[in-house]
Amino acid sequence: MNTYAAIYEVVAQIPYGQVATYGQIAELAGLAGKARLVGYALYQVDPQQGNIPWHRVINAKGMVSESPLRRGTDHWQQALLEKEGIVFDAQGKVNLRQYRWQPKPISPIGN
DNA sequence: AGACTGACGGTCT
């Protein structure tokens, strides 16, 4: 599916030590508003492949999405992010304002 | 072909 291929391409662009939300990936992949497709596509990716930084993709809440279908890979994802220097708070959330990937910075300082 | 479900997001209350 070309649709998923676009998603993988965008995910592969996420730099080390940064994260992106499903919605952000969807938008960059030309699937604005269809964040579910991103998560669905990542589900089909083999976690052991390593050619795709799937662990750098989290939901808009800044948390790692958990699901029984993932067999605990959700916790693995958080561990990988922590190894990249990303810090999780007590609620298991990351500071998106700080770690969110910005492919196209809008304001240098933020006005 | 119809209906249900799913690694989600945005908006409203």
Added chain:
DNA sequence: GAGACCGCCAGTC
């Protein structure tokens, strides 16, 4: 700030 509802597309029954 948190919880509820709706919409999205693709895959499966």
